[in-house]
Amino acid sequence: MSAIETQPAVQDAAPARPRWQVLLVRPETMTFVLLVLGIFAGGLLSPFFLDINYILKSFTLYAEFAIVALVLTMVIIGGEIDLSPAANMALSACIFAWLQQAGVPIPVAVLIGLASGLVMGTINGLMVIGLQLPSIIVTIGTLTLYRGLAQIIAGDKSIRVPEWFIGVDRIMVAGIPLPVVIFIALAIGLGVVLGGTIFGRQIYQIGTNEVAARHAGIRSARIKFGLFLLVGIVASIAGIMTASRLGSVRYDLGLGGELQMVLMAMLGGTYIFGGRGTILGTFLAAWLLVIVSTGMIVANVLPAVQLVVLGSLLIVSIIATNFIYSRTQR
Amino acid sequence: MTNAATTTADTPLISARGISKQFAAIEVLRDVDLDLGRGEIHALLGENGAGKSTFAKILAGVHRPSRGSLALNGTPVEVTSPIVAQKLGITLIHQEPISFPDLSVAENLVLGRTGGSPLGRVPWARITRDANQLMNLLGIRIDVTRPMRGLSIADQQMVEIARALASDSRLIIMDEPTAPLTPNEVETLFGIARRLRDEGRTIVFITHRLEEVRALCDRVTIFRDGSKIATEEIGKLSDADIIRLMIGRPLKEYMHKTRAAIGEVALKVEGLTLPGVFSDISFEVRKGEIVGLGGLVGAGRTDVARALFGVAPATSGTVTINGKAEVITEPSQAIALGLAFVPEDRAVAGIFRTLSVEENITAAVPGQIAPGGMIKRALERTLAQDSVRKLRIRLASLRQPIGELSGGNQQKAILARWLLTDPSVLILDEPTRGIDIGVKAEFYDMIGELAAAGRAILLISSELPELLALCDRVLVMSEGRLTANLSRAEATQESVMRAAVPQTRETIAA
Numbered sequence: 027m028s029a030i031e032t033q034p035a036v037q038d039a040a041p042a043r044p045r046w047q048v049l050l051v052r053p054e055t056m057t058f059v060l061l062v063l064g065i066f067a068g069g070l071l072s073p074f075f076l077d078i079n080y081i082l083k084s085f086t087l088y089a090e091f092a093i094v095a096l097v098l099t100m101v102i103i104g105g106e107i108d109l110s111p112a113a114n115m116a117l118s119a120c121i122f123a124w125l126q127q128a129g130v131p132i133p134v135a136v137l138i139g140l141a142s143g144l145v146m147g148t149i150n151g152l153m154v155i156g157l158q159l160p161s162i163i164v165t166i167g168t169l170t171l172y173r174g175l176a177q178i179i180a181g182d183k184s185i186r187v188p189e190w191f192i193g194v195d196r197i198m199v200a201g202i203p204l205p206v207v208i209f210i211a212l213a214i215g216l217g218v219v220l221g222g223t224i225f226g227r228q229i230y231q232i233g234t235n236e237v238a239a240r241h242a243g244i245r246s247a248r249i250k251f252g253l254f255l256l257v258g259i260v261a262s263i264a265g266i267m268t269a270s271r272l273g274s275v276r277y278d279l280g281l282g283g284e285l286q287m288v289l290m291a292m293l294g295g296t297y298i299f300g301g302r303g304t305i306l307g308t309f310l311a312a313w314l315l316v317i318v319s320t321g322m323i324v325a326n327v328l329p330a331v332q333l334v335v336l337g338s339l340l341i342v343s344i345i346a347t348n349f350i351y352s353r354t355q356r
Numbered sequence: 357m358t359n360a361a362t363t364t365a366d367t368p369l370i371s372a373r374g375i376s377k378q379f380a381a382i383e384v385l386r387d388v389d390l391d392l393g394r395g396e397i398h399a400l401l402g403e404n405g406a407g408k409s410t411f412a413k414i415l416a417g418v419h420r421p422s423r424g425s426l427a428l429n430g431t432p433v434e435v436t437s438p439i440v441a442q443k444l445g446i447t448l449i450h451q452e453p454i455s456f457p458d459l460s461v462a463e464n465l466v467l468g469r470t471g472g473s474p475l476g477r478v479p480w481a482r483i484t485r486d487a488n489q490l491m492n493l494l495g496i497r498i499d500v501t502r503p504m505r506g507l508s509i510a511d512q513q514m515v516e517i518a519r520a521l522a523s524d525s526r527l528i529i530m531d532e533p534t535a536p537l538t539p540n541e542v543e544t545l546f547g548i549a550r551r552l553r554d555e556g557r558t559i560v561f562i563t564h565r566l567e568e569v570r571a572l573c574d575r576v577t578i579f580r581d582g583s584k585i586a587t588e589e590i591g592k593l594s595d596a597d598i599i600r601l602m603i604g605r606p607l608k609e610y611m612h613k614t615r616a617a618i619g620e621v622a623l624k625v626e627g628l629t630l631p632g633v634f635s636d637i638s639f640e641v642r643k644g645e646i647v648g649l650g651g652l653v654g655a656g657r658t659d660v661a662r663a664l665f666g667v668a669p670a671t672s673g674t675v676t677i678n679g680k681a682e683v684i685t686e687p688s689q690a691i692a693l694g695l696a697f698v699p700e701d702r703a704v705a706g707i708f709r710t711l712s713v714e715e716n717i718t719a720a721v722p723g724q725i726a727p728g729g730m731i732k733r734a735l736e737r738t739l740a741q742d743s744v745r746k747l748r749i750r751l752a753s754l755r756q757p758i759g760e761l762s763g764g765n766q767q768k769a770i771l772a773r774w775l776l777t778d779p780s781v782l783i784l785d786e787p788t789r790g791i792d793i794g795v796k797a798e799f800y801d802m803i804g805e806l807a808a809a810g811r812a813i814l815l816i817s818s819e820l821p822e823l824l825a826l827c828d829r830v831l832v833m834s835e836g837r838l839t840a841n842l843s844r845a846e847a848t849q850e851s852v853m854r855a856a857v858p859q860t861r862e863t864i865a866a
């Protein structure tokens with residue numbers, strides 16, 4: 027036997043990628059850096075910014091979108107998209123408000139509102155999974171449809187909800203507004219599901235290569251359908267929370283919210299074509315968005331300029347992540 | 357445009373000096389010097405992960421070397437991108453064909469070379485005509501206006517080759533072009549390669565099949581662990597020499613089946629039909645039996661396997677597994693029944709390119725890594741680590757994306773995935789495609805052991821020697837029908853080929 031015969035086949039000893047690189051290509055890293063910068067810049071603009079209560083209070087304005095964005099992140103990682111949740115929020119809230127105004131007891135009205143969210147999720151799921159239509163088209167369609175139905179139900183006026191039902195955002199749990207608590211709890215829950223369970227892992231696998239996933243015995247249709255249902259129900263919860271925060275419901279509740287949600291997911295490093303992204307990223311991005319938006323309001327930046335800043339932020343973070351990622355590939 | 361100063365007849369076309377390549381901190385190529393002459397066919401040999409594809413990609417501008425230099429006709433060149441390579445006349449046929457599945461064959465053929473101005477009209481008539489001409493040259497009968505999607509991998513590979521030929525390059529690098537091809541197509545390809553050589557072009561040919569190197573190549577270069585071990589004229593090396601240089605030790609005897617006790621019927625198929633694809637397929641595979649399924653590419657073998665596994669179910673016929681009739685419409689169902697299927701096209705149906713190697717290996721056994729629903733990393737790591745050791749998968753880390761592994765090592769990881777499911781019926785579709793000689797031997801041993809342990813194995817393979825050496829019985833398909841069911845004694849090169857050739861062609865020949 028010669029000496030070469032014993033050469034190891036498995037290079038266990040080979041050095042792995044340097045740690046800093048692993049960290050840098052993590053999609054959330056850029057979000058985190060931007061968040062720190064945002065807080066810093068905000069602090070310079072206004073002393074309010076260093077007041078945690080002020081930030082928490084500002085967050086309640088975005089909490090409903092942020093909650094839905096967490097679930098939407100999972101849908102996008104799975105290779106689909108849902109643009110209808112903001113319209114879903116409006117329709118569920120309108121159904122709820124209309125019912126309670128018509129004398130239905132509030133708990134029943136809430137339940138029916140939530141059920142309608144589930145139905146909306148089912149409709150999306152049936153068309154995307156059952157009929158194999160592209161989710162972007164389907165949900166642009168249902169976004170219009172749900173918003174239209176909301177307008178038919180509520181007309182052009184706003185429907186008030188009873189006094190006692192108003193103000194989820196003013197309920198405090200250990201000094202933190204309830205919507206923020208829900209957001210944090212849901213982020214932890216979904217973070218564990220996505221990062222630590224088979225269900226979560228299969229979402230990544232489906233988003234990476236659906237054909238291979240099916241071959242490996244992963245029931246992609248079932249999982250994706252489940253995700254559309256989840257978005258549906260969570261959006262209706264968010265819709266009813268919004269109703270409680272605002273005290274009244276109109277058909278234009280949450281108008282344009284789908285873009286905020288997608289923005290949060292993408293700012294958090296979720297790859298729009300699926301397979302990459304984390305709950306942590308979206309979690310951080312939601313805070314980033316709140317800080318930047320409130321910061322600009324505090325600093326009296328014109329609304330139009332605010333949009334420009336948000337858009338640029340998104341583009342910068344996407345370019346930076348992709349650039350770093352591709353550098354490690356060559 | 358000639359930089360004539362130093363160009364003489366014996367200046368090599370390409371000379372590489374001290375080429376090294378590092379990915380992250382890992383050096384996968386080390387100080388490679390290589391000269392490629394004009395009008396030669398030069399083979400690159402080496403184990404999986406030895407660095408052949410990486411070297412090819414450096415020549416073709418896909419990767420930049422970390423150190424070292426290239427000269428073309430004696431003039432130093434920087435091949436900074438595939439476009440630069442194209443301009444210099446260097447074309448690479450990738451190991452994993454990359455095409456645009458929604459574009460037509462003809463469009464794929466002329467990609468990036470339609471000529472004319474960006475706003476000018478695309479000369480469709482000419483493109484289609486040229487494409488047809490090219491395909492005729494290659495002896496491929498494909499409608500060039502149909503989309504790439506749905507072509508067999510062999511046909512995709514031929515289109516890829518045709519594209520390289522259309523580009524009129526002086527250096528054509530073929531990275532395992534024959535892996536998905538059948539003997540006839542390989543012959544066609546060889547004919548073309550020889551003609552190109554006689555025109556004075558240079559061809560770099562990467563393969564794991566020594567007989568192809570002997571039949572085609574003038575010189576060979578052998579890589580091991582990222583270093584060049586030797587460059588020699590093929591006549592001066594025996595097969596044993598080559599293997600020793602490649603793997604650093606002599607190869608043990610392989611390709612003999614350890615006879616297993618053959619038991620009851622594990623898989624029974626009767627009258628399986630999918631209109632227009634295959635019809636009336638009936639056979640059985642017993643426990644401990646290895647049944648081969650031979651035939652030409654496009655005979656419908658893969659389609660039968662896909663139907664059995666529920667990927668694209670058949671419309672009629674019955675399937676009986678371990679004595680129970682089953683209707684399988686989903687792969688998950690097939691897996692639950694104890695079936696496993698190693699698909700032919702690993703890029704499309706096998707790997708999750710950007711996900712980690714360990715996640716790829718354990719993808720089909722969620723129950724084993726997450727007994728309570730939560731993934732237990734330690735369990736997963738152990739399972740993956742064992743597979744890596746058993747199949748000698750060469751990698752830097754289990755957390756590495758599988759797309760970073762060499763082609764053969766990706767294939768091994770997919771095999772590992774299915775072995776973990778401990779199937780009672782194992783369907784293998786071209787499982788040794790791209791696997792090096794050393795591992796092939798071990799893989800054959802492993803299949804033998806599985807059979808000995810009472811598993812039923814259906815082996816689809818276009819490599820006749822593999823079928824003949826391993827199988828207890830060989831089925832042959834032609835044009836969607838089963839044309840032969842040969843015992844081990846009856847199965848020979850001739851009997852299999854005779855059954856594989858479509859009837860019509862045979863009668864014409866007769």
Ligand SMILES: Nc1ncnc2c1ncn2[C@@H]1O[C@H](COP(=O)(O)OP(=O)(O)OP(=O)(O)O)[C@@H](O)[C@H]1O
Binds near residue numbers: 355379407451750792
């Ligand atoms: N993008 C990459 N990132 C990290 N490592 C890589 C990358 N590409 C290749 N490698 C590593 O470089 C080594 C050589 O790979 P290469 O693809 O050149 O092997 P090969 O000789 O072509 O093998 P095969 O016969 O299996 O195709 C392998 O260990 C592989 O894991």
Ligand SMILES: [Mg+2]
Binds near residue numbers: 764
């Ligand atoms: Mg290779």
